[in-house]
Amino acid sequence: MAGYIEGRNVSLTFRPPNRAPVRALGGFDIAVEEGEFLSIVGPSGCGKSTFLNVLLGLVKPDGGEVLMHGKPIGGPGSDRAMVFQEFGLLPWRTVQHNIELGLELKKVAAEKRHATAERLVALVGLAGFAAHYPHELSGGMKQRVGLAQALATDPDVLLMDEPFAALDAQTRDLMQAELLRIWREARKTVLFVTHQIDEAIYLSDRVMVMSKRPGRAKKIFAIDLPRPREYEMRVTPQFNDLKLAIWNTLKDEIVA
């Protein structure tokens, strides 16, 4: 099967100076389809975030290949964008200017940048906050800006690295619903890394469980819950069965 994004036998070892090398990924395979919402869960340090950085083009793997549209990924590109766990906002820029950052780097004319920022501010529900600085916003609002920043360059693929992990539980529930709404409107392929099984099931078309380090794909679960997803689905037997099955696959990999 030729995927939209494909990783074949990807391996990566970090060699920090004066310390033992760390094998982050070893023989990692993945195939993501266009428009799909795929979540990756795995134990801490299994290399899930590393893989996102490889896809983003910030880190080069030592072995194997990572393809998008059948072409190897050589570096960052405007077809991919990341939403970071710690939001990734420049503190000296207002909401609007943070959203415009990617367009600025692509030398897009100011008028067009403003129009895009204005549209995205509305899309992520931050109307009236365009002139605010990040420190004036709550965690949930900051991540809305982070999402808008990633969407601004209109990438095909959104990479999300535990984007809601820094938020409180209620804000997180709200942001999950918001993300699904935005995903429906913007129609992106999403790779979503998380620690939370609930979150992965609720959001995704498929959930991949990764092994402990060096990370490999252990098992993939298809989530056949209907869309649009409703909050009530979280308490259905079907949801709970999936949760249990994923947990049973995951728990052997967790080293406490």
Add this chain to the structure above:
Amino acid sequence: MTEQATIRPTFAARYRKILFGGFAVLLFFAAWQTVFLFVPFNPLFISKPSLIAAGLVDLVGSGDLFHDLAVSAVPFFIGLAAAVIVGVPLGIVMGWRARVGYALDPLMTAFYASPLVALAPLLVIFFGVGVSGKAIIVFVLSVFPFIFNAHAGVRAVDRLLINVVRSLGGGEWDLYRKVIFPSVLPYIVAGARIAVGRALIAVLVGEFFAASEGIGYAISRFGDIFALDRMFGCIFAVMVIAVVLTEGIRWAERAAFPWRVGQ
């Protein structure tokens, strides 16, 4: 808007910082003045606020004070500007390029730790008694706070923000412009507060050694002729300038970096 629980602090509560500080300053001068009611006063060795104030009025009235200050301001600002132009890029490169940092750090630390003021006579011999000699002394003393603060600022740059700009397609130059420089700017301004103090000392020292005008020359000449009222008057003027400059920078910091308020 209804007129409800808006708590208005009283005048005393609002200006409490200035009131307490100002009171302490007044108390200091009052104590200085009164102590000579009990201690014999010898104008050859010491002065007192009433005489200093009279001396200052003299100096201001004759225009001498402003002339001397204007003369001293030239090497002060030239030296300080050179310190910014050299120190900031050097500190940034030392912080961002690890090997440059490793190479230059010991040298810079040694220079910073050594009593550079002691080199002032030498610098005057090398570069002359004019503006350039003094500007170089100012530069030598005030460049290090810029180097070290820019260096520290770069090392405190959030790696995440570097990754954000890289992932959005930014190159090396974009990193400098969009992340590194804005992160370092508040550190540079903080460095400027230290540098201004050192630059003032540098001008005075330079003028002590070799000058025919300038505020440092005035202080040293009034000291030589035992005109202590006017000597202290000049010192007082320099002190006020130092306070105005450092407080001005502090104020500019708050105005220029509103995003730091929440940090």
